Amino acid sequence: MVYSMYNSSNEIEDGVLLGRTSTPPRIPIYVKQADFLRHCLIVGTTGSGKTSLAMKLANELKRYGASVVLDWYGEYSRVGDYIVDVGVGEPVAIPIEDPLDAVFLLEEVLDLSSPQAYLLAKLLKKPKDLERVIDLIETYEPEARWEVETKASLMRKVSLLLKYGKVFKVVQPSEVDRLVEFSKGRLTVFNLSNLKTLELRRLVALGVLNAVKYLKERGVFKDSVFVVVEEAHNVMAKSKFLQKYLAEVRKLGIGLIVVTQSPAGLDYEIMNNTNIKVVKALKSADDISAISKSMNLDAKVASLINKLGYNEAVVEAPSLIEPILIELT
Structure with missing residues (x-):
């Protein structure tokens, strides 16, 4: 029963x-x-x-x-x-407290390889860097041979996120209550x-x-x-x-x-x-x-x-x- x-x-x-x-x-x-x-x-x-x-x-x-x-x-x-x-009007607020949180988020979303995630961690010094990540990748000068191909493949993946315009903005967690x-x-x-x-x-x-x-x-x-x-x-x-x-x-x-x-x-x-x-x-x-x-x-x-x-x-x-x-x- x-x-x-x-x-x-x-x-x-x-x-x-x-x-x-x-x-x-x-x-x-x-x-x-x-x-x-x-x-x-x-x-x-x-x-x-x-x-x-x-x-x-x-x-x-x-x-x-x-x-x-x-x-x-x-x-x-x-x-x-x-x-x-x-995607229409104001960007959505995404709270990120630490640059490594941004790396982890993109690693999840884009299925990054370990070398891609490592290179991204080198580039993102503060959370707001996520908003200009394409510029950071483009201007980065590879320091080793493996970084040349990793830079190119990382750029291809990240471009999938940002080529359609700015739909998100990175904020400190303390700001979320005003925005969400x-x-x-x-x-x-x-x-x-x-x-x-x-x-x-x-x-x-x-x-x-x-x-x-x-x-x-x-x-x-x-x-x-x-x-x-x-x-x-x-x-x-x-x-x-x-x-x-x-x-x-x-x-x-x-x-x-x-x-x-x-x-x-x-x-x-x-x-x-x-x-x-x-x-x-x-x-x-x-x-x-x-x-x-x-x-x-x-x-x-x-x-x-x-x-x-x-x-x-x-x-x-x-x-x-x-x-x-x-x-x-």
Whole structure:
């Protein structure tokens, strides 16, 4: 038998109604808002309804704090209370405290080799140097033969970020509270769809995540923050940054809602670091295998995943003894 944490009332003071069990007695399935602070994973193929579900969660969770969305395709503008069209107007503030933080950020975003990261570390003497990194690379005189090719390859990668204009600015963490505004009860959407390259979208996404963390670490924002990360397989992939981020921010009152069409494209540790898992329809055998392994699904439940309807999902949550099939509301 499967149990819900709550009774059959449709009202709950401290949580979100996900749906009801698909078979009688149609038990309502609620998830506490505190459980979302231990992160949520939503997976499903294109058109399965995963973004609609993420929209609903972002809207409902803003009752308990601020909701923030990293919007890959410009789909959340109609539900956002405050929209930041990245790449249009003012650059987005990216907080960087130390030059090595800038190196690590670009190493993650651009998948730099060890020699490329080493050369970049030589060039970036202060955080603001990131804004003029192309000039620094161009004017650098190689000191060894290996640096000649490394300089050229580093320039090619960095150019992917900056050739479309200035969309970000480096700031000290102490400045973030004046430049990035969150408030309880508000859904803030960072629309990334205007950015032309995957690398630029990743840089801004990781920059916003850093900004949220800085605000919470310094006690500038007291309430919880729930962050929807769309296209997580593009933002996170096999990222060490995100593995560490997911583990660290739980104690700060930051919950991520990780949304992806390709769970096989995520690191296994990222999936395991999510407390709630909502599985919509998947078609790829690799994706079904990856999420089934992460949730320890039995063969009977796993066989349902490629047959799920638009309003159906397999859900794992602390309020449940085991993963179950539910009808979403």
